[in-house]
Amino acid sequence: MTGTFVxxxxxxxxxxxxxxxxxxxxxxxxxxxxxxxxxxxxxAEVPDWEELRLAGAAxxxxxxxxxxxxxxxxxxxxTANGATVHWARDAAEANAIVAGxxxxxxxxxxxxxxxxxxxxxxxxxxxxxxxxxxxxTDLAELIVQLGDxxxxxxxxxxxxxxxxxxxxxxxxxxxxxxxxxxxDLTDEPAVLAAAAREHLREKFLRAKVGVSGANFAVAETGxxxxxxxxxxxxxxxxxxxxxxxxxxxxxxxARWEDLDPMLRLLPRSSTGERMNPYxxxxxxxxxxxxxxxxxxxxxxxxxxRALADEVGRQALRCIRCSACLNVCPVYERTGGHAYGSVYPxxxxxxxxxxxxxxxxxxxIDSLPYASSLCGACFEVCPVRIDIPSVLVDQRAxxxxxxxxxxxxxEAMAMKGAAYVLKRSRRLSAxxxxxxxxxxxxxxxxxxxxxxxxxxPDAPGESFRDWxxxxxxxxxxxx
Amino acid sequence: MTDARSEILARVREALAGxxxxxxxxxxxxxxxxxxxPELVDLFAERVxxxxxxxxxxxxxxxxxRIAAALPTGQVIVPPGLSIRIPDAIVxxxxxxxxxxxxxxxxxxEARVGIxxxxxxxxxxxxxxxxxxxxxxxxTHICVVREDQVVADVPDAIALLDPSxxxxxxxxxxxxxxxxxxxxxxxxGPRTLHVLITPxxxxxx
Ligand code: SF4
Numbered sequence: 001m002t003g004t005f006v007x008x009x010x011x012x013x014x015x016x017x018x019x020x021x022x023x024x025x026x027x028x029x030x031x032x033x034x035x036x037x038x039x040x041x042x043x044a045e046v047p048d049w050e051e052l053r054l055a056g057a058a059x060x061x062x063x064x065x066x067x068x069x070x071x072x073x074x075x076x077x078x079t080a081n082g083a084t085v086h087w088a089r090d091a092a093e094a095n096a097i098v099a100g101x102x103x104x105x106x107x108x109x110x111x112x113x114x115x116x117x118x119x120x121x122x123x124x125x126x127x128x129x130x131x132x133x134x135x136x137t138d139l140a141e142l143i144v145q146l147g148d149x150x151x152x153x154x155x156x157x158x159x160x161x162x163x164x165x166x167x168x169x170x171x172x173x174x175x176x177x178x179x180x181x182x183x184d185l186t187d188e189p190a191v192l193a194a195a196a197r198e199h200l201r202e203k204f205l206r207a208k209v210g211v212s213g214a215n216f217a218v219a220e221t222g223x224x225x226x227x228x229x230x231x232x233x234x235x236x237x238x239x240x241x242x243x244x245x246x247x248x249x250x251x252x253x254a255r256w257e258d259l260d261p262m263l264r265l266l267p268r269s270s271t272g273e274r275m276n277p278y279x280x281x282x283x284x285x286x287x288x289x290x291x292x293x294x295x296x297x298x299x300x301x302x303x304x305r306a307l308a309d310e311v312g313r314q315a316l317r318c319i320r321c322s323a324c325l326n327v328c329p330v331y332e333r334t335g336g337h338a339y340g341s342v343y344p345x346x347x348x349x350x351x352x353x354x355x356x357x358x359x360x361x362x363x364i365d366s367l368p369y370a371s372s373l374c375g376a377c378f379e380v381c382p383v384r385i386d387i388p389s390v391l392v393d394q395r396a397x398x399x400x401x402x403x404x405x406x407x408x409x410e411a412m413a414m415k416g417a418a419y420v421l422k423r424s425r426r427l428s429a430x431x432x433x434x435x436x437x438x439x440x441x442x443x444x445x446x447x448x449x450x451x452x453x454x455x456p457d458a459p460g461e462s463f464r465d466w467x468x469x470x471x472x473x474x475x476x477x478x
Numbered sequence: 479m480t481d482a483r484s485e486i487l488a489r490v491r492e493a494l495a496g497x498x499x500x501x502x503x504x505x506x507x508x509x510x511x512x513x514x515x516p517e518l519v520d521l522f523a524e525r526v527x528x529x530x531x532x533x534x535x536x537x538x539x540x541x542x543x544r545i546a547a548a549l550p551t552g553q554v555i556v557p558p559g560l561s562i563r564i565p566d567a568i569v570x571x572x573x574x575x576x577x578x579x580x581x582x583x584x585x586x587x588e589a590r591v592g593i594x595x596x597x598x599x600x601x602x603x604x605x606x607x608x609x610x611x612x613x614x615x616x617x618t619h620i621c622v623v624r625e626d627q628v629v630a631d632v633p634d635a636i637a638l639l640d641p642s643x644x645x646x647x648x649x650x651x652x653x654x655x656x657x658x659x660x661x662x663x664x665x666x667g668p669r670t671l672h673v674l675i676t677p678x679x680x681x682x683x
Contacts, residue, residue, distance in 0.1 A: 027658075034659050048507040055506035065499045068490045081642075087482040139665055140656035156656055163657055189657040193665050200666065205576045221641035231614065231652035231667025238610040239576045249486065256641045260633040261506035267596075271655070274525065275596035278667065279647035280610075286644045288572050289609035300486045308493035 005150060008340030010366040015334040024160050028335050031159045032326040038272025039323060039380070046268070055261040057384040060317035063219070063253050064307065070219040070252045071298065077222030081284020083294040094246055094299050095126035098211060101244050101295055102132050107209045110244075111200075113226060113233040114138035115213025116154065116320055117246050119342040121301060123211070134211065135177070135203050137232035139196050146173040152336030152344065154322035155270055160335055163187040174199050200232065210240035210291065214247045215319065216262055217296075220255045223283045224296070227266060227276050237280050243291035248299050250307075250316040262319065265382035270321040302355030311393040312354040317383040318347050324377035324387060330370055339367060346377035350390040358394065359401025368394035508633045515630075518594040522628045523675055525597025529650020530663055531671040541622065541676050545586060548672045550618050552583025557612060559605025560586060561679075562622065570612050579615035585668075586620045587613050590645075591635045592628040592675075597650070599623060599673065600635055602643040610644060619668040621648075626678045 008014060018024060043049055063070050075085045088094035102110055110127065112118065112134055124134040124145075136145045143158040144151050147169040151157030158166070167187040174181045179199045185191060212233070216225040224245055226233050237243060253262065267276045285294050307313055325331045325345030336344035340363045343351045349367045358365050368391050377387040480488075527533040536544045542563060555574075556567040564586055568574075588606040589599045599621055601607045613619055629635055639645060652667030663669055 031659055051507040062499060065494060065497055067494065068487050071487065071490070087486055089482045089485055093482060137666070138656075139654045143656070156659070158656060159659075166657055189660040190662045192657055193654055193662040197665055201580070204666070205580060218641065223641050229652070230654045230665040232665065234610070234614050234646065235666050238614060249490070257505075257633070257636055260508075260636045263636075264506070264632050273649070275593075275598045275647070275649040277529070277649050277651070277653050279645075281641075281645040281647075283642050283644070286603070289603055289644060290611075298486070300482075300489065304486065304489035304493050307490065310497070 005340050005342065008337075008363055010362045011334075011338055011340070011370045012366060014338035014340065015330075015370070018334040018338050023162070024335050025333060027160055027162060028332055031153070031156060032332050035155075035272055035326045039269060039326070040272075042268045042272055042274055045274075046264070052261055052264055053382055053384050056265045056319075056382055057317060059253055059258040059261055060250075060319075060383055061314070063258075064250065064313065064316055066254070067249065067252070067307065070254055071249060073219040073254075074217055074222065074252055075298070077219065078284060078296055079222075081222045083222070083284040083296050086295060086297045088246075088297050088299045088301070090301050091121035092126075094121050094297050094301070095123055097295075097297050098123060098244050098246065099127055099130045099132060101242065102127065102209050103130065105208055105242055107132065107242075109133040109135060109203070109207070110209040110211050111135050111137050111203055111207040111236045111240065112141075113210070113212040113228065113236045114141050114157075115211075115246065116342055117213045117248050117299060118211065119151065121246070121299070123246070135200070137200050137203070137236060138228075139193060139230060139232075142196055142200070143169060146170065146177060150337055151342060153325060154320050154344070154347075155325075157336075160337070163189060163192065166192055170195055170199075178202055200235075204232075204235040204239055207236070207240045209242045209244065210236035212236060212243065212245045214245050214251055215266070216253055216259060217247050217251045218254075218256055218259065219252050221283055223256070223281050225259065226280045227263075227278075228280075229271070229277045231278055234278055234280055237282065238290045240291055242293040242295070244295040244297065246297045246299055248301070249303050250318075266319055266321055269319075269323045269380065269382040302357075305357060306351070306354035309354055312350060312390050314385050315347065315350050315354050315387075315390060317385055318351065319383060320347075321382055323380040323382065324385075327376040327380050329372055329374060329376075334370075339370065341367075346371060346387045346391075347385070350387055350394055353394050353397070354390075358398045365398045365401070368392075368398055506633060508631065516625075518630055519625045519628050519675065522592050522594040522597065522623075523673075525594065526592075526599070526650070526673050528597055529653075529671075531650045531673055533673045533675065535675045538676050538679055541674060544674055545620055545622075548618075548620050548674075549586075550583050550670075553581065554584045554586060555579070555582045555612050555616065556586050557588075557605055557608025559608075560588065561606060562586065562588075570608050572609060574612075576611060576615060579611055582616045584618035584620060585612050585616045586622070589621055589623045589627060591638055592623045593630075593632060593635050594628055595631040598632075598635075599648045600639065601646045601648065602639060603646070604643070610646060613646070614667055617664075617668055618670040618672065619648075619651075620672045620674065622674045622676060624676060624678045628675075 086097045127134045140158040152160045164187050170181040179202050181195045214224040215227045267273045331345040339348045341352045349370045373388050554567045590602040591600040651671040652664050654665045655661050
């Protein structure tokens, strides 16, 4: 695997490969069930969790519906705090701005805080082309980067790797990137973490330029917030002379007190902790403390396209907690790589089509179908994104985008469903045909999905027929 | 070609044409707790300890002895405005480089707020806590929290804090669960967090 998502096979093909990998499925099942249990426990501690979710959703929704005002305000307050604000329409513009800042300081390397947005824009690759090495400093990101691999989970990107694989990566790759792994490296997590500490400390101590994203940006006060666990974030945000933060325009919240529901919702939903070990906040430049040159790049890259979609807009509320991944039966079996994006799982299945548009890329068009529509993702989402509804709407948009051309199998399926569901008489007719359809599917249409799991036998009698015959179960079911 | 700023703002305007801001003001639910409630301090101590930090409660008179006992061998640095006397400590004057800080074993700071519900200590880096780097690079962080600084939950802390100041919210020592979800303390930040909870100085009997 090479370190790019470009050219990934469409979801069903990628999923079939992943399903065949039993080690991967084991690692994933262990990870998702562990995090799920932790989350459930700490969420249950909060008596007014539902109200808190509503408040969290409202904070983000208000900011999104008033986005122009909030962005202009954020620019004003950041500037007043001594930061320099840049705007970037797309990935190329954002990357060029970051590269330009690094070059202005003659930096040949930068240290990075884990951030989804810099992965989304391919910043590391873009900087490499300019001769600037971008070092990931989060342990999982380091594992992914040294292994020339791709992240597979929003929160724990190297979750598909086990300890023996990680030891091998550190042994064979650390030396070329800086301080090599010690000779007596074992596969104990504590020993591996200690090797990463030594390897990265050398980089932190000499870094001139740090790069980050932000979890939240407060318009009222010009404050950026980064939530993390390891302290690598604090290192990158504090020790370099220059700090550049790439911030998606959807990260803005209006007021300082809006951070309250967000900081109560995020850690419990994400790592299943009451609070994550470290949260850093900074409002531009603090004289004598931390970087004395601070830049903020406000990035669109498809966000305004998503904003224009009235159903899909709510996906921009996402705070990247990853709770929806951990409850998703599809993600649990296929893993993150199958989604072909830095945003995997249920949120990835809607966010990618929303950011990039449908109808021109088979990989993206396949994503809204990567779901069983079970609704578990909506249940856990701390900002109440109704992912199932958006999935259905995105499927319809994929179908519409292909209207006129050669219809795709899934498009035919959706059109068929819409036609049938409109008229109940047609539904009962179709139910009677299901047995035939299943046989047909088994014989001629082993789709990727059915190729990897068993198709249930069609019942001998349709639900409607059963209801009529038994009066909904009141008569003898013989 | 228009500049990026005008174009993005124009796209935002166009995307939202016809939508209105929800006038319903939804604020987060919160219970109001009395300040300096002894039960809150107990909860704070319990929750901080939950993260595998070292937590001790002591009287104001005992504080200096307890700190001395908690210090590892090696140099110790203190912020310029620390109100507690630490013998032989280096007082940070803001000139020590990160590489120099890396040779220092421990740091002693005060705090701004303690949050009971989440077991969080908030530093806002005033002179009693010092600049961010000194509580980050040394491997042991000894942090003194006064009982009257403990609040119930996140909203109480947000209400007290000054957004114009840099802040570090600390909940236990640095930790990672990136390798098979096994929790390991201390990747990059201080591996030992030692919290001393003490009554406010003005009630020393
Ligand atoms: S969609 Fe919701 S649950 Fe999923 S990552 Fe975003 S905020 Fe978390």
